Amino acid sequence: MFEQFSSAFQHEGHLSRRLFLTYAASLSAVPLLGQTGGTPKKISFSSNPFSMGVASGDPDHKSVILWTRLGPKPLEPGGGMPNHPVEVRWEVATDDSFKKVVTSGKTIAASALGFSVHIEAKGLKPDHWYYYRFQSGDATSAIGRTRTMPTPDAKPEKLRFAVTSCQHWEQGLFTAYQQMKRDQPDLVFHLGDYIYEYAAGRGGNVRRHLGPEIETLEQYRLRYCQYRTDPDLQAMHATCPWFLTWDDHEVDNNYANNISEQQGVTPAQLLLRRANAYQAYYEMMPLRASSLPKGPNMQLYRKGNFGKLAELFVLDTRQYRSNQPNNDGRGPLNEDSLNPRNTLLGEEQRKWLFKSMESSTATWNILAQQVMMALVDRNMKGETASYSMDQWPGYAAERQKLLEHIRDHKISNAVVLTGDIHSNWANELRVDDLKADLPTVATEFVTTSLSSGGNGSSQAYDLSDRNPCNKFHNRERGYIMCDVTPKTYTADYKVINEVKKPGGITRSRAKFVVEAGKPIIHKA
Numbered sequence: 001m002f003e004q005f006s007s008a009f010q011h012e013g014h015l016s017r018r019l020f021l022t023y024a025a026s027l028s029a030v031p032l033l034g035q036t037g038g039t040p041k042k043i044s045f046s047s048n049p050f051s052m053g054v055a056s057g058d059p060d061h062k063s064v065i066l067w068t069r070l071g072p073k074p075l076e077p078g079g080g081m082p083n084h085p086v087e088v089r090w091e092v093a094t095d096d097s098f099k100k101v102v103t104s105g106k107t108i109a110a111s112a113l114g115f116s117v118h119i120e121a122k123g124l125k126p127d128h129w130y131y132y133r134f135q136s137g138d139a140t141s142a143i144g145r146t147r148t149m150p151t152p153d154a155k156p157e158k159l160r161f162a163v164t165s166c167q168h169w170e171q172g173l174f175t176a177y178q179q180m181k182r183d184q185p186d187l188v189f190h191l192g193d194y195i196y197e198y199a200a201g202r203g204g205n206v207r208r209h210l211g212p213e214i215e216t217l218e219q220y221r222l223r224y225c226q227y228r229t230d231p232d233l234q235a236m237h238a239t240c241p242w243f244l245t246w247d248d249h250e251v252d253n254n255y256a257n258n259i260s261e262q263q264g265v266t267p268a269q270l271l272l273r274r275a276n277a278y279q280a281y282y283e284m285m286p287l288r289a290s291s292l293p294k295g296p297n298m299q300l301y302r303k304g305n306f307g308k309l310a311e312l313f314v315l316d317t318r319q320y321r322s323n324q325p326n327n328d329g330r331g332p333l334n335e336d337s338l339n340p341r342n343t344l345l346g347e348e349q350r351k352w353l354f355k356s357m358e359s360s361t362a363t364w365n366i367l368a369q370q371v372m373m374a375l376v377d378r379n380m381k382g383e384t385a386s387y388s389m390d391q392w393p394g395y396a397a398e399r400q401k402l403l404e405h406i407r408d409h410k411i412s413n414a415v416v417l418t419g420d421i422h423s424n425w426a427n428e429l430r431v432d433d434l435k436a437d438l439p440t441v442a443t444e445f446v447t448t449s450l451s452s453g454g455n456g457s458s459q460a461y462d463l464s465d466r467n468p469c470n471k472f473h474n475r476e477r478g479y480i481m482c483d484v485t486p487k488t489y490t491a492d493y494k495v496i497n498e499v500k501k502p503g504g505i506t507r508s509r510a511k512f513v514v515e516a517g518k519p520i521i522h523k524a
């Protein structure tokens, strides 16, 4: 993983015995569906309980998850909520004045899930836009806008979605979401580093995290609540449904399954921390009940589809991965990184992905995941190659298996979406990227960070001589806006000139197109 500041960070310590015992004592608080802790009481709020806005996600052709969270005091532990469950009503309409309500209901928000609400709005029409809102006591939430997918056998003419990742609160403002909203995507893919776990003041000075490095459930909750008070992030969530997945910073920098990058943290300690982090993640995101965590385990990889135009695979390359080879140092592709036992996906997810890709009949097969798949040598001078062991090069054998699978099973138009690296890349993928004479079998569009790293640089590293797979590279901040049709996939790299002060201007920096049937990246 490429984190500009990470070398400056040293962890202050590992999970204390106190924390271990606290977690053990709170295990009974790990939520069970339906176990909400009694009947709701009437409530009136002294300030807006919907301070973190609304969100929707994981749509299919007849349903979508609607999300909110009650917290009149979002920056205080407990969110300013009472010690009892609270009733929340919700409604979905075809108009934003809610004259034509198509479905509605009520549910209970309770402390076990941090007073979060996840509603599966069902029985909706395919390929339709809807409005939704929540009410509790005498308070009404902001209005969210969401949509369903076309039916699985539909042949839609176009799909527009945004790709974003890496939004460090302290290092930059989320201004680029303003332009993303104006771009009017159907969907957003967030590829991880939605929050950063670091202590206040350790990452930047644009604004400040609350509290120490986060480890407990309350600390993770508070960090998510702080991020979600951002008006641009809130507005983007209210604009369209999101598919979210995590990377490392939702738990701990560069963790791998149950292994911490910090010395002296045992797997058991990391799993306890992971359980806190995963629960807080589930609470904050518009995820289906199938993603409800069970202790330190959470099913986040999943698929969706936009008719026959696109099959969408959302992957999890953190929870099941083996430890980074070469002590996570950058280096050449040596025996350690080529070890066929190394895995980013884990066997179960890999089998699921391979099978799902084989049975897909979509024109475009889109893999939304975290770390760069192209074998990019990042050494700018000198002889020794420099590959990131936290990314696919550290898991080169599994990477090869995946690209061979795409080639051998003629998976239609595989496009890999990536975050993590805080810079823009467009790559053509081969079974072995070092062999330029091999045919390309897939393409990869890597989005830069939304804010992590502060204002970027318009000066790109010149790495293309060493890396025939790379067609574009840039180090500014921003996101990618993608337009998909039965004939073409267009990736528009949008960059913002300023994230350290308000008023940044987002513009198109470079635009690339891939024609269906030919995994070659052209300038649009």
Ligand code: FE
Pocket (backbone or CB within 6 Å): 003, 166, 167, 193, 249, 420, 421, 422, 449, 452
């Ligand atoms: Fe990041």
Ligand code: CA
Pocket (backbone or CB within 6 Å): 001, 193, 247, 248, 249, 420, 421
């Ligand atoms: Ca990362």
